[in-house]
Amino acid sequence: MTRHHSLHSTDPLLFHLPPHPSLSNPLFAAPAAEKKRLNVRTEAVREVTGSLTKAQGHRFAIVVARFNEIVTRPLMNGALDTFDKYSVREEDIDVIWVPGAFEIGLAAEKLGKSGKYNAIICIGAVLKHFMDRVLLNVSNLTFCFANTVRGDTTHYDAVANSAASGVLSAGLNSGVPCIFGVLTCEDMDQALNRAGGKAGNKGSEAALTAGVNDLNFVLKPKLILPFICGNLLESNLFLLVFLSSFSLSEKGTKERKINCRFV
Numbered sequence: 001m002t003r004h005h006s007l008h009s010t011d012p013l014l015f016h017l018p019p020h021p022s023l024s025n026p027l028f029a030a031p032a033a034e035k036k037r038l039n040v041r042t043e044a045v046r047e048v049t050g051s052l053t054k055a056q057g058h059r060f061a062i063v064v065a066r067f068n069e070i071v072t073r074p075l076m077n078g079a080l081d082t083f084d085k086y087s088v089r090e091e092d093i094d095v096i097w098v099p100g101a102f103e104i105g106l107a108a109e110k111l112g113k114s115g116k117y118n119a120i121i122c123i124g125a126v127l128k129h130f131m132d133r134v135l136l137n138v139s140n141l142t143f144c145f146a147n148t149v150r151g152d153t154t155h156y157d158a159v160a161n162s163a164a165s166g167v168l169s170a171g172l173n174s175g176v177p178c179i180f181g182v183l184t185c186e187d188m189d190q191a192l193n194r195a196g197g198k199a200g201n202k203g204s205e206a207a208l209t210a211g212v213n214d215l216n217f218v219l220k221p222k223l224i225l226p227f228i229c230g231n232l233l234e235s236n237l238f239l240l241v242f243l244s245s246f247s248l249s250e251k252g253t254k255e256r257k258i259n260c261r262f263v
C-alpha cells in the first residue's frame with residue numbers, strides 16, 4: 001500500500017519512496033521560481049514514509065531515570081506498550097535504570113556505542129516544582145501534608161538542560177538515534193498528564209519515534225539494492241546482550257539497575 005505522509009505520522013505504514021518524477025510532468029519541468037509563485041509542491045519532493053512493522057527483530061534500549069519514578073515508570077510502560085503494539089519482541093528490549101535525568105546521557109551514549117541497539121529511548125521527568133512533605137505536630141499527633149514547592153536554586157534548569165544536551169550528545173557521538181523522552185515540567189500535574197494522562201503518554205511517543213528513526217537503517221539497502229536483497233539486509237541479526245544483573249519486569253522485559261557503571 002502506498003501512503004505519502006510525514007515522518008512524524010502516528011500511523012506509519014510500509015516504507016515507501018514514490019517513483020521518481022517524470023520529466024514529462026510540466027510542473028516538474030517548471031523553473032523553481034515559477035513553482036514558488038504557484039505555491040505548488042511537485043513530485044520532485046520525495047516523501048519518506050515509515051513502517052514500524054519493520055522494527056521486528058530490531059533491538060531497543062530504554063534508559064529510564066529512577067528520580068520521579070511515579071512519572072517515569074508509566075512513561076516506560078507507555079514505551080513498552082508501543083513496542084508491543086508494533087510486534088517488537090520483549091527479548092529485544094533492555095531497560096536500564098539510572099539514578100536521575102542527569103545520568104541519562106552517559107548511559108545512552110555507552111549503550112549506543114555498544115552497537116547492540118537500533119535506537120535508545122531516554123526517559124526522565126524533571127520538575128520545577130516538586131512535592132515536599134510538611135510535618136505538623138499537634139499535641140501528640142503528627143500530620144503529614146504533601147506540599148508543592150519551587151526549588152530555591154537553579155537546580156531544575158541545570159538538570160533539564162544537562163539531560164537534553166546529554167541525550168543529544170549521546171546520539172551524535174554514537175550515531176545511534178537517542179530519543180528525548182525526558183519531561184521538563186512545571187509541576188507534577190503537568191508531568192502526570194504527559195505520562196498517560198490528559199496529554200497522552202510521551203514515553204509511548206518516544207518509542208514510536210525510535211521505530212521511525214530506526215527505519216534509516218532499513219532505507220539504505222532498499223535504495224541501492226533490489227527489494228529482495230533489501231529485505232534480507234533488514235533482518236539484522238544482533239547479538240544478544242549479556243547483562244550481569246537484571247530482573248524481570250511485569251512485561252518480562254529485562255531490566256538492569258546500574259549506577260552509571262558500564263561494562
Ligand SMILES: Nc1c(NC[C@H](O)[C@H](O)[C@H](O)CO)[nH]c(=O)[nH]c1=O
Nearest residue numbers: 065067099100101102124125126127
Ligand atoms: N531534580 C531532578 C533530578 N535530580 C537528580 C539528578 O538527575 C542527578 O541524579 C543528581 O544530581 C546526581 O547526579 N533528576 C531528575 O530526573 N528529575 C529532577 O527533577
Ligand SMILES: CC(=O)[C@@H](O)COP(=O)(O)O
Nearest residue numbers: 130151152153154155156
Ligand atoms: C529536587 C530538586 O529540584 C531540589 O533538590 C532543588 O531544590 P533547591 O533548588 O531548593 O536546592
